[in-house]
Amino acid sequence: MTRWQRSLAQRLLQAGLVALLVGVFSFLIMRALPGDAAYRIAAARYGYDLVDGAAAAAVRAELGLDGHWLPALGRWLADLAQGRLGVSVVSGEPVWHELLHELLPSLGLAAATLALVALLGLPLGLACGLRPGGRLDRLSLALAVALRALPPFALGLVLILLFAVQLPVLPAAGHGDAASLLLPALTLALPLAATAARVVREAVAAVAASAYWAFGRGKGLPGAVLLWRHGLRNAALPVVAWLGVQAVLLVEGVVIVETLFARPGLGHAMVHAVFGRDVPMIQGTALLLGALFVGFNALVDAACLALDPRRRDEAAE
Amino acid sequence: MNPADSSQTPGPPHGLSPAPPLAPARACAASGRGLARPLALALLGALALLAVLGPWLSGHDPRVQQLDAVRALPSAAHWLGTDHLGRDQFTRLALALRLSLGLALATVAMAALAGSALGLAAAWRGGWPDRLATTLADAVQALPGLLLVLLVAAISPGDFGPLYAGLALALWVEFFRVVRLMGRGVLQGAPVEAARLLGFGPLAIVRRHLWPELAPVLLTLAAFGAAAAVLALATLGFVGVGLQPPTAELGLMLIELLPYWREAPWLLLPPVSALVLLTAGFMLLARRGHAP
């Protein structure tokens, strides 16, 4: 087995574990308060003005919310293993259909966030790394600590108040155009970019202090060329590896930011499904978010292997 | 597992979005690292004092409302003013801090105990207990922590128990991994070998050889974990899946006072600052010099 295969196998196992965990918890939610589930679903469907015993009875009859739990768990996991997620109990739509509908906006948000992280974090990190200990370097460290201590939802609020209300240049909420994507993406990207800048700075500083850098300097290569030729590749590895650690933040951030900015997406759908006790939807959204997380990590693994010749050339042990 | 893992320094507890270890600039390290821990201790100490003594100092009953004196400015009677129901904001802030600190310490203690015990067992025994515990850890780590807490909390929304259980469930993995890795290194080392030959029991070995090695690392993990727990609780409260009003909780206070941000910004500021100071305090506490 090569390293490639091993890392892929590990990630596949992880994906399987995600499915098992999500399935079991979803089932527990379903079973926690069976009587209550019918009323909750009826409340989500018909709203608080029309939810009553008759509506709940109709829901219970339709969904068959009774029966013994052990065979039910078996059926539940068997369905899951075959990729059958059922229909949303609130909207009556197939869960897969709804998930596809919610997936694109979430992916768009994640992609916009990563682009912003690159745009903001890399130049700052480079500038700090070439002048370690300088004023900019200290400032960026303080900024990184501050941004990481501020919870994402609070940062989002600050940004809304600043950009959408005080200087009305960006939309406060909604979706459908690029402008409304900017604030949520910025909310997610700022803390990430601040720490990305620190990681880049460390890597660049290490490269700048290395022997081949001094050698290049001695050859009289201009700074930019030198950086391109020697610096970036060596600096990229820790940055990409760091991204893998941040995948968690990205997925969690998507949940919070979508809820705050009222954007459609997997995170928003999941929080809503929790409210409405729409268990098939909870299961579907959690599953897909978990799969995205594992997939992102697998991509990072691959990038690390591709970047690092020492790891790439290693054969099976 | 992850090629990005550095086995030397414990990464952040995976899951609940704590800060990754910020590599301090070497220039800052000299000034920063010496100050970080005392500063963190002072900050957390002050917050803890406020949480414990605040309600007694203010002399107000946090439940008493004055509906005709809502959103009052800070005054001699109400040091931080009154909230949207005319309750004393200072007392409620102290209670919210008490809740956040208490929950953070309780979850971290629980996670650290469970994680360390399992890690120790895995390192000591190896074989199937090791494989079982590692698989369990992998499963928990396969999901982002907040999702895990959301899933557990969804079993019974608005209750304290599932929130606590979910947070502890998300946090134990890191303790387990570190104790298992380091424990294995120590247990296979020469000093432990010698101690065993001299007939020392397992307890003595843990106390003499393992504990000194593990303690600083565990403290760092615990501090990260506490910061993560505080943030997760507030986040879930803010999204509406956490605790429910009228509990005084930082995230809930924020969402309750948000509608008044423009007419009464002084009400929104204390819970935000408390939240930031609390998490920053724990993070500063966690910052250690990196093994070069």
Add this chain to the structure above:
Amino acid sequence: MTALPGWPALARMAGAQAAPAGRPLRIVGPWEITGLEPAIAGHFFTRLQVCETLVEADDQGRLQPGLASAWTLADDGLHWRFRLREGARFHDGTPVTAAQVAQVLQRAHQQPGLLRLAPLAAIEPAAGATGNALLLRLREPFALLPALLAHSSTLVLGAASRGADGRLGTIIGSGPYRIHALTPPQQVQVQAMQPGLPVQQAHYLNVSRAETRALMAEAGQADMALALDPASLQRLGRLSRLRVAQVTVPRTLIMKLNAGHRWLRDPRARRALSLALDRGGIARGLLRDGELAATQLLPPTLAAWHQPGLAPLRFDPAAAARLWAELGWQRGRDGLLQRDGDTLRLTLRSFPDRPELPLVATAVQEQLRQTGIDCRVLIGNSGEVPLRHRDGSLELALAARHYALVPDPLGTLLQDFGAGAGEAAGGQGGDWGAMGWHSPALQQALTGLARGQGDAPALRAQAMAVLHDELPVIPIAWYRQSAALAPALAELALDPLERSWRLSRMPWPGGRA
């Protein structure tokens, strides 16, 4: 959604392929589109004027022709005949037939909803009638039937809306607007059927947080932001670039209680609870409008039902204390009321769907504590209230009850207090109304009104007096619907019954007059 079959033909009839003129009107509100079924999302399609109900209502709740141009009742009181509007067509060009309407209503009658209140025996196209008419046969007289047919769950859909399996795939209505795009749970876009309407296109967006809706109005991203919180309203009211419109709606914030509970069975106990509530403080401090403090169950805007002669509900903790003492309760050392070793502990349930409910619950909790009642607040799901009503475990609940789900409050009152209310739970009141309480005088009044027999004003006065004296539910505050409007909509009057957003009546510079 793709263009509907038959739509191009219709556009040719209208004289032009309707190109969207000007900017669409943007509406934001708190409601999610959780499905397409009329029982679930019907109110969207009626408010956006995509679909019509047979009967409409004016601002005073008087019934008006809708898709039915007229209706008559036979002398036996059992046969209602509804004549459909001449030339009415669905958006796909097919005519609105009595057979199709009958099918839609039969389905609505089987769904959970208000139409179940009607003792219907048959719904069928009227045989041998000239024109297009529908016959509804009853088992017993029921004067409220036309009002029920104004509810959005009875809206009329075209046959092509449902697939062969009966699932609703698209919404084909007969109103002045057609669905242009529908992306549940958050967006609906509609397009005018006639080029003459000023609003040619409208977009509805679901935004769950009230403060975000207010921010969108403030930032000029929404032309009509609905259901705003009191704090935002006050702030937006001071801005010159917006107009805040308000209208009192027939909704009341009530405390539902278990009158069968051993401590609350005596009307004096319920009166003591009511006297402990500082309605003025709640209205001024939380709802920011002192006039919303409820003096009785229904607000003055429902003139036919509001009884000026009833003594207003008041706040008097001392009187409450005297009543508790009469009932044998004494304050213990902890300040809580005690009797025979029991402490007066009650659980109050509410739900967060309406942002003011948890707030008011917190205020009520404290006001009850001041009179010696230990009240635990649980904020959960709105479904908990009917659930616990049915299993008998409910003690207190806080809800915002809409008393004009159909234009006549009688519909809701029958559901909550009528003779058939809560038959499943032993006839002790409806899921959102009385619990463990029964009043022959009230039953008699409501039954008389439902059958259309007797002196209606006197019966209404009798019903309201009983509710006021016995307090099976305790009124706390009335409601105003509020919206922040773009300057172009300055003249718009909100619909007090919340039946329509009145797109077809809006002046809109983006459109063509």
